[in-house]
Amino acid sequence: MIEAVPPGLILIAGACVVPFLRGPLRAAFMLALPLLGFWQLMQITPGTYVETRFFDYTQVLFQVDRLSLVFGYVFFLAVLISLIYAMHITDTVQQVAGLVYAGAAICAVFAGDLITLFAFWELTAIASVFLIWAVRTERSFKVGMRYLIIQVGSGVLLLSGAVLIVADTGSIAFGHIGIDSLGGKLILASFGIKAAFPLLHNWLQDSYPEATVTGTVFLSAFTTKLAIYALARGYAGTEMLILVGAAMTAFPIFYAVIENDLRRVLAYSLNNQLGFMVVGIGIGTELSLNGTVAHAVAHIIYKALLFMSMGAVLYRTGTMKGSELGGLYKSMPWTTGFCIVGAAAISGFPLFSGFVTKSMILSAAAEEGYWFTWAVLLFASAGVFHHSGIKIPFFAFFAHDSGKRVKEAPANMLLAMALAAALCIYIGVNPAPLYAILPFAVDYTPYTVGHVIASLQLLAFAALAFAVLIRYGFYPLETPSTNLDSDWIYRRLLPKWIAGLARGLRDAGAELDRWREASLRYLLGRVFHYHGPRSVMARTWPVGGAALWVMVLLGGYLVVYYL
Amino acid sequence: MKQGERKYWLDRPGRAGKVFWALCVLCGLLFFADALYEKHPTFAVEAWFGFYAIFGFFFSVGLVLSAKELRRLLMRKEDYYD
Incomplete structure (x- = not known):
């Protein structure tokens, strides 16, 4: 019976019921949806479950393998955390949009063919834009339009590529694609837009910081990681992706250093983290692909945590500008603590989740002899600590006291952050359960003396660099500004x-x-x-x-x- | 700082300096921790004494200073697109 329903449809069907419920009943109903979906995934074993005919082709609506299963788990987890975080809002538009968006992303992950993938690929775009429009300003309307055009454009590329591939092979199945055919190239461009490849990236930094406080948390989890999943399925071992990914890890961090909007800093660091995953896909060994999937899982949780902590600051203070914030640790101590956990996780501190996942990708790059890529990733690791690890908590919660005295974040926000923070630490301390669900058998030990000391040295000296630059006045001040990026072109x-x-x-x-x-x-x-x-x-x-x-x-x- | 507010440890004069020097001491200890274990480098540079420390420090400084220079090229007024 449970095999007959694609798990994402639970959320989409549930979203249709939400408008008819009120108050605590609605809240309880929404929280039950991801739990139900997660429970369903726990029962299911890899295999093909729902097939239909689409003209002369077999359409596979629900197919499970080890790769999609991991993404399914973490997506449901992200839905649960995001819903708890958004429990205080009563805006039906955001609730329905969030559920449909997440449901579509999960359906896309379990799609066995390109046509089903395309349908849900577009549904994620259409549903998610309402999380931006829900701000209900003219600015958010324009941002949403730009976002929608680019996202739908990605879908159009996907469909064009799929049509060419069907013409070539006679099959719509979604397996390894590769870049040899024109169809393969078009689909790579489509995935590349959603994965924020360099120069195709700027929709991310443009739109995510402009969504609602809770909408950004939803957005941060699904679209880009769906693209990472699709790349891992279709383009594993495509060597070009190593260079693309390395560029992605490096260039956003320069922007992150000079950006004033702290949620936009996080969007740049999100882009940088995607780069690590793309490198892992490009290398294409079992270790690197495991690393990519593990890093996607850890990343979804700590990135949501960081966006939640900044969202809480925005919710209470009404601003996200580094130049106007500071000293908030006094009035938001819990949020500060959770933010620091997220910062430690993204930076890859030993005992936090990023350490046990990112290191797999770096080790894979080193093992395969990509010394340049390895060096770039090392630089990017120091860089991500610099802006996400230090800059975000420092300018929001410490630095000079802005004089703002606000209330601590609402209880539901704190609960969601606590849950995410606990997972960041749990995965870091005990990576075995995560390693056990990865696509390939894992033979990797993150905690060796050399690795721990090397990481601590890298991070401590990056922190020292920050401290020296701040103390002696070389650090660029947070300034109200707009930085030109590739969105300048359009x-x-x-x-x-x-x-x-x-x-x-x-x-x-x-x-x-x-x-x-x-x-x-x-x-x-x-x-x-x-x-x-x-x-x-x-x-x-x-x-x-x-x-x-x-x-x-x-x-x-x-x-x-x-x- | 508002009147009658609780005094925070970090607010007292000289405390920020103490944090800074504590970090320096920590870095020193970590730097010399390289002497305590046997390395298994994949690349030759990893065998250098304190390689990760030196790399972390200099590339971070380079990152911030070059990003600062990039501002000349990239920075516009906040309402640039409005």
Whole structure:
């Protein structure tokens, strides 16, 4: 019986019921949904469950293997945490959008074919934009439109690629794709948009910080990790992804250092963390793919935790600007503590989740001899500690006292953060249960003396660098500002070009009109000149003149004849 | 700081400096911890004494200073797109 229902549909169907419930009943109902889905996954074994016919093709709505199962578990966990965090809100739009969005992402993970994947891929885009629009300002409307266009565009690429692949192979099954065919390239671009590849990334930093306090927590979990899952299934071992991923780990951290909006700093670091996972997919060994999946799990939890702690700050203070915050540890001590746990986890401190997962990817890169990639990842590890590990907690909760005295976050927010923080520590201290559910058997020991000391050295000296720069006044101050990123291309350059092109066309059109008018005038002038009332052609010719012309013609004829 | 508010340990003069020097001591200890165990490097550089410490420090400083320079190129007013 439970095999007949794709697990994500539980959330989507549940979302349809939510508007008809009120108060505590609605809250209890929503919390029951992810628990039910999680329970269903615990019962299920890898295999194919729901198939239908789609024209001549077999559509697989629900298929489970070890890769999708891990993502299913952590997605339900993320839904549960996000729902607890959002328990205080009564906005039906956000509740329904959040559930449909998460349900669609889970359905996509368990989709066995490209058409089903496409359908849910687009549904995640459409449902999630309401989490941005729910802010209900003109700014959020514009951000949402940009987000939606890019997300739907990714779906269109996916469908185009799928059509080409079906034409080539005759099958719509979603397995390894590779980049040899044009269809494969299009689908890679589609996944690349959602995974925020360099230059395709900026929708993420543009939109996530503009969603509602609770919406960002939802958003941070699903879209990008669905893309990571899809990449791992379709493009494992595609060497190009190693370079793409390495670039992704490195360049966002420069932006994160100078960004003032702390949720945008987290969006940049989210991008950087995705880079680690993409490198793991590119390397394509069992260790690296395990590392990618494990890191996705750990990442979903600690990133949600960091967004929750910043969301709590935004909820209480009304601002997210580093330049206006500081000293909040006095009034929000619990939030501070949870934020620090998230910061330690993302930075990969021993005994926290990031340590036991990220290190698998670094070890895989080293084992395969990618020394340059390894060095970039090491740099990015120091960098992520720098901005997510230190900058976020430092400027929000410590630094100079902003004088803001607010209430501690609401109890439901604290509970959600506590749950996520507990998981960050639990995975870090006891990685075995996580390792046990990874796609391949794990033969990896994170806690060796050398590894622990190396990590501590890297992090402690990165912290020392921060402290020295702050103490001696070299650290760039948090300043109200906008930093240009690739969104500048479509928010400034293209509109400017299009405006310029329109102006050019308008000018050319006017010129063309002028020229047409002038030539018409000239033509009419000439016609008038020859055919007008006083023109040559309208004159009455005397008969003598005509006789003279006939004689000239006859004379000419004679001359020609004798010649 | 509001009147009558609880005094916090970090607020007292000189405390931030104490945190700084404690971090320096910690870093020193970690640096010399390299002498205490046998390394199994994958790459030759990992065998250097204090490699991770040196790498962490200099690349972090480089990151911040270069990001600071990038501001000249990238930074605009807050309402740039409005």
